[in-house]
Amino acid sequence: MATLIHRPEYAGYDFGPEHPFTPARLAMLLDLIRSLGHAAPTLAAPAATREDILSVHDETFVAMVEALDRGESRPEAGRFGLGTQDNPIFPGMDLAGRWLAGGALHGARLLMEGSETRVLQLGGGLHHAQKDRAAGFCLYNDLAVAIRAFLDHGWRVAYLDIDLHHGDGVQNLFYDQDRVLTLSLHETGHYLYPGTGHIHELGTGAARGLSLNIPLEPFTESESYLEAFEAVVPRALEQFSPHVLVVQAGADAHFADPLGDLALTTQAFETLFRRILDLAGEHTQGRVLFTLGGGYEAQVVARVWTILYLTLMDLPVPQELPEAWLARWQHLLGPEVGHTLHDPVPAYPEFPGREERTRRNRDVVDRLLDSLLRYWF
């Protein structure tokens, strides 16, 4: 069982009709869960306060967001990553960001009180937001606000990021914090946004060895991805022994995602979610806070996150998608749509280069583990 955190206001985090990070993704997800016959009651969390946001962001940045939100014209907005193609300015953005941060924070509080061990925020996962700037569709870093609350509670926090993109904002915010372990699996930043997440980014000072990155080859498929995960994540958690696991569960590592080139199937996501729950059971007494994240393919995101929901609730994953749901979202799903919750097997025809990619991913994992040995033992 898990507590779901969501409120209708999450739909207000909306960069406009041309933007891939659309709240339609959440509407499709909630509708799919409920169309499968689950009431899925959600908890409406209060918005994060300005002070909560300032626990991870600079005052000058927050003041800039507020000023732009009021409609003031600020030529220096670009320096704060605002008013860009990725992060357009929209009215109500300050509060929209604080609703999402508030949800993650409330989830953290439930875990700290001990009233819940599994929390899933249906939204958020804004892992690119930096201390002093918005970036990559992310305004306020909800994950970091939650992690900060755990730290203030005296806990050690393991952060796991399975989004297609490197979790640079969270990594940077806790790069010197020896009570936070950050783990990010992502497509290599050789060209993909944000360009960081190399294996040599290991943390600094007392936190050296507590920032772990697994950059994977473009077109990495499920098997190689899961192999890399198994080679690093369980050992890292064993070494670090956290009180809680915070997971950014972006769905854009799916093979059909339009923004990147990792090639996971929905089956791989289910394996991953189950494995994360197992690891939480082994290392954090089951305590885990999930957020959503990236994921930009209409035919994919609601399915992946419904599988996440079903896994967290210990519910079986049914085979068929409800026809009513397919009909309601046909305008976004398109004419040629699959009718199953999971991808078909095989999901796509084989394409060349698998051996080479697997070998290169193994090399990357070996190099990472080699460089970690001196910090771990």
Next chain:
Amino acid sequence: MLVKEMMRKPVLVIAVGATIGEADQLLHSRGFRHLPVVDEGRLVGILTDRDIRFSTSSLCPTPCSAGDPVSLAMSSPPLTADPLDPVEDAARIMRENKIGCLPVLDGGELVGILTGMDLLDALITLTGVTKPSSRLEVVLPDQPGELARLTTFLATRRVNIHSILTYPTPDTTVRTVLRVDSNQIRPLSEELRGAAFTVLWPLPKSSQLHLTSKPWQP
């Protein structure tokens, strides 16, 4: 990028009358490899850790001892750079002469030192990721207006460019590497291909990995 932006200062120096042993101790304690040698403030030579090792080795035809003056082991006169030299000129001098550093002189005064490590820093600064961004690699015909065509294309899509690096290829094209402030590099690269640009990175997505849904807002 100029030498004065990348050089180290202030410079650790040693007097020409000091001993090789003293110089060795100084280099070790500071973790340096290059030591300018001065005579009353005037640069007269360069002493490297390698000079010390060789001059005191039994393999040297006339080995020195730790008590000998540094003037016996140093290279003199040293090659130098001006603070206003472009950093690539300094790199060329170091590469052609196979040396590891250039003392920087301004009107005869020693104002800094540029080492191979500083040139690596320069390379990292020129090519590195200083802000969240994506990397785009495009092959342009080597003729006027091509780079403008590319940057105009990006400007109309409100994509900010953090850095541009170009280098010639053996054929008549120019490789252009850009770091751009956008998370939407894949759709952007497809648009560029649609506009007849030759995009090397990101690679085109395998046609196998495709679903047929419509974009979010039809």
